[in-house]
Amino acid sequence: MSDEETDIVKPKKQKWKEPQVAGIKEEKHETDIYKPEKEKKFTIKVRGELEQREETDIYKPVKKQEEKWALEREVPEEELKEEGIHEEDVVEDLEVESEDFETEPENPGAKGEERISTEGIRRKILEKARSESVRTSETSVPLKFLQEGDNVFVGMKKSVHSKYGMQGALYVGKVGEAELQDKNVFLDSLNPHVVFVCGSRGSGKSYVLGVIAEELALKNNNVGIVVIDPIGVFWSMRFPNREKKELEAMAEWNIMPEGLKNLKVFIPEGMASETPKNTYDATFNIQPSLLTSDDWCLTFGIDRFSPTGLLLEKAVKKVEAGFRTLQTSDEKAFAIKGKGKKYGIDDIVHCLEKDSEINSREKGFKQDSVRALVSRFGAAKNWGIFSDNGTPLSEFSREGQLTVLDTSFLEDNVTALVIGILARRLLAARKLTTRKEASARFKEKDMDQVLELEVPATWLFIDEAHTLIPSGNVRTPASAGLIEYVKQGRRPGLSLVFATQQPSAIDTKVLSQLDIIMTHKLVFDDDIKAVYKRTPTIIPSKYRKATFIKTLPVGVALTGDRAEETSRAFIMRIRPRMSQHEGRDAVTMESAQELSQEEVQALALSLARGKLEREGVMQLEKLQALIDTLNTKYKAQAGFNEILKKMEAEGSVIDKAAGTISKKGYKPVETQSLIAEKTQTIGEEIEEGAEVLEQEAKEREEATELVAIPPAISERQARKAFDKARKKKLLGFLGEEERIASMQLKYVTVWKVLFNEYNLKKEFARNECYIDSSTGEFLHYNGREFLHSKGASTLHDASEEELEIVKGIALKKKIPQASEQKFRKTA
Structure with missing residues (x-):
């Protein structure tokens, strides 16, 4: 292919000017008005060969020597891939018709004087090139995979498949093209991969992460799986899928709904008291000593080389190496021994406040900077993620365990x-374990080091990755750790699956390492261009149109694979999830729930009784606000006065003048509190503080609540009933001479259990039940008497199969034909 320049003769009467990009007029003029006399030339630069046309009395093309910029050069293959240009887009022969060239008048006011438009020529050439490219590329590259029967493989090497076959192959979807239609697509999990999933909101990104994660959890027990969950939706994978449409579609995919039994959900330790117990399994925390000065600065939003950043770095180094305190009139100076790599936030704060160099008037830092940094560390303690010990890495990454960090x-x-610290720890641990002498070295190390270093090859899943590894000059505490993770993780066996709705906002250092990409629907041109540029394979021209990506259905992805066995990008339909997915959009019409007026009144009475039982007194305004809230939520019309009357009938005391309602026998303790405060000693204050801390520690632990149900009759009523029975001698052994020596109120332990129930409206609703500790039966109070269940205690000793049958009967669940033999065997 060569580039040519053509000299064109200019008409006699026209005075030549530089070409202008003006409005292009498609006017036809007779050619006999032009009488060329001299040659005036301008250059038309064209990529490709122009087919030579016959000369007319107007134009006289003359060949001219090529300029340097138009010379043909060979472009390296790496550059082609980097810029997203592929062989299929090159046009070898380009024909340009002379009538396609547009003309425009040199002087807009003068008729009949025209010149050729360079802009028109350029546009026509590009249009011809595009149309020729589309015709060529649509059929140039057939779709080919590494294939075995009806199964095709993505990311798998031929040598690996020949040795291991279907082992570690993850079933993720089906081919959605005419070529190889509905072939099952399997993703390799035996080798490390960097998988990029992108798409707009609601297109199925988080869903795909769940599909890959559950396949790993079910089919590859030799790797650790860690899912970072920034939106709190992956904990539901322990339950089987209950979505009606997906259950109906599972027959096509030959799969059954199944919850993951090897799922372990971690939440920050400081959030345990605020989180329902059935939504997590354990808590996690981090040693502050694992953070570098850069980590602290990025987390606090401090410039690394500002005075505050330098102060932070100095304080951390002093805590590790040791420092000397400042001598004051009250305290003598003394040396503090270095903590090494085991220290907490309190140690850093103590160094900032007491170190002699930091607080020196001559060589130290400003006290405003010291106080500001101390305040930031104080806030960090309230994040609930720091502890002097920290959770061992082996708790997160373990063979056969799917870990979700919520x-x-x-x-x-x-x-x-x-995430940055986790990625850094995983990379460091795996680098050591892949060394030949690692197993021998473990024998010489202590237990803590074994727990930190003994981790398997790990798959790390990250959602909303644009907030963690943003593009440009923006850095987060996760940036450096994740970049090193993807760059160096292949040899240690570390894989990354990350998803985002803004592919143009991801750091290119991470995108350059990906080998598999799944692109769902995108709507912004910048994101679409970023995907095309980073797709590691050939993209057919029919898929390169922006309108194609913008109109992809939900659950369909344009998939690219760097493996040599996959010839080009292809369309894939993602399979349904076997486990429950909680990442669906909330529908306001479905979330509405209605209760009757009586049910709302009963609910309001129950909540009000509980508050009075705990606090003894309540403002009437709060009761009114509670009733209004329940009426709005459940679309009811429970009356405030009716509830007040019922509470008064139960013995509550209403003081409308003070605007309060209190339980019977409640006495204010303000006077006693004032006296106690005046007489309280310092020792008592310390003891009280210790009790408060102990109480807070207990509240963090999940415990079933002991419930005290108010007695149906008072002590006075009990005495009257006893005396009446004694006089009538109904008790047989009691006579008139008998007297009541003492009367005691005895309690039977009743357990109150709070749980989340998946209701018919496809949402989790908070509910509660009561269990009699003496019988093990469920207990229900209908307002008049206690009712006990029958047979609930026998379920404690039932096997899992028997419990499944009971659940199936209770839900009237139809057992699939495939499970009929198992059902008969179990029954």
Whole structure:
């Protein structure tokens, strides 16, 4: 292919000017008005060969020597891939018709004087090139895979498949093209991969992460799986899928709904008291000593080389190496021994406040900077993620365990800090374990080091990755750790699956390492261009149109694979999830729930009784606000006065003048509190503080609540009933001479259990039940008497199969034909 320049003769009467990009007029003029006399030339630069046309009395093309910029050069293959240009887009022969060239008048006011438009020529050439490219590329590259029967493989090497076959192959979807239609697509999990999933909101990104994660959990027990959950939706994978449409579609995919039994959900330790117990399994925390000065600065939003950043770095180094305190009139100076790599936030704060160099008037830092940094560390303690010991890495990454780190409680910068440290720890641990002498070295190390280093090859899943590894000059506490993770993780066996709705906002250092990409629907041109540029394979021209990506259905992805066995990008339909997915959009019409007026009144009475039982007194305004809230939520019309009358009938005391309602026998203790405060000693204050801390520690632990149900009759009524029975001698052994020596109120332990129930409206609703500790039966109070269940205690000794049958009968669940033999065997 060569580039040519053509000299064109200019008409006699026209005075030549430089070409202008003006409005292009498609006017036809007779050619006999032109009488060329001299040659005036301008250059038309064209990529490709122009087919030579016959000369007319107007134009006289003359060949001219090529300029340097138009010379043909060979472009390296790496550059072609980097810029997203592929062989299929090159046009070898380009024909340009002379009538396609547009003309425009040199002087807009003068008729009949025209010149050729360079802009028109350029546009026509590009249009011809595009149309020729589309015709060529649509049929140039057939779709080919590494294939075995009806199964095709993505990311798998031929040598690996020949040795291991279907082992570790993850079933993720089906081919959605005419070529190889509905072939099952399997993703390799035996080798490390960097998988990028992108798409707009609601297109199925988080869903795909769940599909890959559950396949790993079910089919590859030799790897650790860690899912970072910034929106709190992956904990539901322990339950089987209950979505009606997906259950109907599972027959096509030959799969059954199944919850994951090897799922373990971690939440920050500081959030345990605020989180329902059935939504997590354990808590996690981090040693502050794992953070570098850069980590702290990025998390706090401090310039690394500002005075505050330098102060932070100095304080951390002094804590590790040791420092000397400042001598004051009250305290003598003394040396503090270095903590090494085991220290907490309190140690850093103590150094900032007491170190002699930091607080020196001559060589130290400003006290404003010291106080500001102390305040930031104080706030960090309230994040609930720091502890002097920290959770061992082996708790997160373990063979056969799907770990979910729920960071939805944390701010983005704190989440980034957790992920950055985790990625750094995984990379360091795996580098050591892949060495030949690693097993021998473990024998010489202590227990803590074994727990930190003994981790398997790990798959790390990250959602909303644009907040963690943003593009440009923006850095987060996760940036450096994740970049090193993807760059160096292949040899240690580390894989990354990350998803985002903004592919143009991801750091290119991470995108350059990906080998598999799944692109769902995108709507912005910048994101679409970023995907095309980073797709590691050939993209057919029919898929390169922006309108194609913008109109992809939900659950369909344009998939690219770097493996040599996959010839080009292809369309894939994602299979349904076997486990429950909680990442669906909330529908306001479905979330509405209605209760009758009586049910709302009963609910309001129950909540009000509980508050009075705990606090003894309540403002009437709060009761009114409670009733209004329940009426709005459940679309009811429970009356305030009716509820007041019922509470008064139960013995509550209403004081309308003070605007309060209190339980019977309640006495204010303000006077006693004032006296106690005046006479309380310092020792008592310390003891009280210790009790408060102990109480808070107990509240953090999940415990079933002991419920005290108010007695149906008072002590006075009990005495009257006893005396009446004694006089009538109904008790047989009691006579008139008998007297009541003492009367005691005895309690039977009743357990109150709070749980989340998946209701018919496809949402989790909070509910409660009561269990009699003496019988093990469920207990229900209908307002008049206690009712006990029958047979609930026998379920304690039932096997899992028997419990499944009971659940199936209770839900009237139809047992599939495939499970008929198992059902008969179990029954």
